[in-house]
Amino acid sequence: MRYHKIPDETVRRLPIYLRGLMFSADQGREHISSKSLADYVGVHSWQIRKDFSYFGDFGTPGVGYHIERLAKEIKKILRLDVIRRTALVGVGDLGSALLAYPGFRTYGLDIVAAFDVDPRKVGKRISEVKVEGVDALSHLKKRQISLAIVAVPQEAAQTTVDALVAAGVRGILNFTPCKVTAPKRVKVITLDIAMELARLPYYMPAG
């Protein structure tokens, strides 16, 4: 049924589905069944059908889903139908790696600016992007940048977020292991890499 609220867990899975669909599209296929897509992304077929059911019928019984059309719809839902200009703050080891990371492009996310406090880094080009001083952060809105990635040392996390909020950013991906606060209108997702590794031993039975 159309016009359902899409559950958060479904939203979390949509990017994986999108990747699978784009992959299939590259293979030249036109339709894909929930089963095939499920195998590709590693979930169950009923999960996929349920997820898709929240935002309309894109499938044809006996045939499957129309890849192009479904991919387009998912992009629209995720608001990835526009190229998203993204800023990176903190050009250390992790920051540089993120600048070089090609994966963001897949989703139409484009890192178009990089900032650092270190004057020795300012002016350098890393992966085609010129590093600017943090004082230049204020003009993000004018430059149509609404997303930001924070890869600074933890001490600088909150001030960086504050600066980004002031600059009009709407979404922040925080790689710092810190709780940062921001007004409700700005969505912050924190990704603590070490934490993910830390819960691995729990699942390894004995040893």
Place this chain on the structure above:
Amino acid sequence: MRYHKIPDETVRRLPIYLRGLMFSADQGREHISSKSLADYVGVHSWQIRKDFSYFGDFGTPGVGYHIERLAKEIKKILRLDVIRRTALVGVGDLGSALLAYPGFRTYGLDIVAAFDVDPRKVGKRISEVKVEGVDALSHLKKRQISLAIVAVPQEAAQTTVDALVAAGVRGILNFTPCKVTAPKRVKVITLDIAMELARLPYYMPAG
């Protein structure tokens, strides 16, 4: 009540709690209330009390939780009470950044070996760790390495995982945006960085 099964979502939060507890311990405090800890990590106090209730009573009404004792227990549950020797496969931009990342130490996770296919990288030292050829992967068990981080290009993801499994690794953190398969005895957690950023626009209302 003791002897409950700990929910997965609770396990996911335990590392954050642990970080908060270690931070408080460094401040020289002996006890902490669910409220203070909650503020520090950014959840609600009842969530914390419920989470801790799954594995016994460490709190004293009117006083709070004994930091040292609770931290020790959480480490034990997460099996982080031993130093965990970890291998890194793929010393590209991301891999190098992970080698330099100090955050793993917090949890007693120690990257003690790094591997790459590229002969030009083999032999180099990056952040104190000498890069070895992937053929050397087979001796991980002998070297008491049970955890691994995969930071190779996607094409190499599954073969790398296979090699790690063969080498006796028990847990894998996969930074590749690929579904990889491994026997049930090996736990794989996939962390797709681009995907996290990709769901950010969904939560930014208009713009």
Place this chain on the structure above:
DNA sequence: CCATGTGAAGGTATTCACAGCC
């Protein structure tokens, strides 16, 4: 006949509210 879409059932996690303890 094959594959979708979905109500209903079942399971899991969050939130509440308060009794009990220091």
Place this chain on the structure above:
DNA sequence: GGCTGTGAATACCTTCACATGG
């Protein structure tokens, strides 16, 4: 008074089973 621990209530997500449609 302050704070923990927890049953009960609620909300959320997953799984199933099957009616429906090409």
